[in-house]
Amino acid sequence: MLVDSHCHLDHLDLTDREGGLDGVIADALAQGITQFLSVAVDLSSSASLVDLTAKYSNIYSSVGVHPLQKIDQPVPSVQQLVDLAQAQGVVAIGETGLDNFYSADTHKWQRESFINHLQASQSTGKPIIIHTRDAREETIELLRQYPLEAGGVMHCFTETWEMAEAAIELGFYISFSGIVTFKSADDLREVVRRVPLDRLLVETDSPWLAPVPHRGKQNEPQYVREVAECVADLKDITIEKLAEITTQNFHRLFRIPAV
Numbered sequence: 307m308l309v310d311s312h313c314h315l316d317h318l319d320l321t322d323r324e325g326g327l328d329g330v331i332a333d334a335l336a337q338g339i340t341q342f343l344s345v346a347v348d349l350s351s352s353a354s355l356v357d358l359t360a361k362y363s364n365i366y367s368s369v370g371v372h373p374l375q376k377i378d379q380p381v382p383s384v385q386q387l388v389d390l391a392q393a394q395g396v397v398a399i400g401e402t403g404l405d406n407f408y409s410a411d412t413h414k415w416q417r418e419s420f421i422n423h424l425q426a427s428q429s430t431g432k433p434i435i436i437h438t439r440d441a442r443e444e445t446i447e448l449l450r451q452y453p454l455e456a457g458g459v460m461h462c463f464t465e466t467w468e469m470a471e472a473a474i475e476l477g478f479y480i481s482f483s484g485i486v487t488f489k490s491a492d493d494l495r496e497v498v499r500r501v502p503l504d505r506l507l508v509e510t511d512s513p514w515l516a517p518v519p520h521r522g523k524q525n526e527p528q529y530v531r532e533v534a535e536c537v538a539d540l541k542d543i544t545i546e547k548l549a550e551i552t553t554q555n556f557h558r559l560f561r562i563p564a565v
């Protein structure tokens with residue numbers, strides 16, 4: 307039994323997908339992937355994902371605005387985030403954070419938005435999902451400034467061990483995506499080896515970043531198995547053990563009942 311701790315089911319291109327979203331979920335279930343956290347990237351997806359969680363009992367969602375989204379829009383307010391987070395099936399705030407790789411010019415917007423998400427997490431008691439790229443010190447500094455009782459996760463982690471360690475000390479989990487399977491990711495695989503098992507999560511970030519050997523295809527939650535196999539190898543444990551541990555971590559962090 308595996309879970310996909312981070313995907314974007316509302317961004318899949320389902321035009322030629324046999325069975326549509328039902329097909330995506332059925333194929334994932336056939337691979338032993340039993341639960342899915344579909345993460346919001348803007349306020350409209352935050353609202354529409356709620357319909358998805360109402361329809362499928364094994365899909366959960368979050369509320370948030372991605373740091374690279376909608377920079378032409380006003381920063382989401384704490385109240386907007388808190389209100390949306392009241393819906394059934396919403397288990398987290400995010401994804402939010404700082405991404406200075408693609409978009410250093412939007413830094414002010416990103417920072418204000420991130421702080422509002424941190425405050426929404428404080429006020430709802432729901433954990434935060436952080437997208438982070440090339441902003442290590444500032445991200446950790448803000449997390450220290452706005453301590454979160456519910457903790458959170460550094461998703462699709464590609465930064466240094468030092469950043470992972472600082473986040474773990476603050477109560478965070480570290481989630482790895484298909485990037486760990488990429489040929490060029492030796493440094494990242496070294497980070498995977500060092501993250502304690504009880505803080506580890508796996509994800510697809512579907513529809514983006516398909517793992518080897520599916521690169522170039524649209525990524526789907528069923529491919530979290532390839533991510534998990536790679537991580538299990540690096541940790542020198544069986545895929546079954548890795549699946550059990552990451553599923554328990556997922557339930558603990560997001561307070562989701564086991565199926």
Ligand SMILES: [Zn+2]
Binds near residue numbers: 401462
């Ligand atoms: Zn992200």
Ligand SMILES: [Zn+2]
Binds near residue numbers: 511
């Ligand atoms: Zn994402």
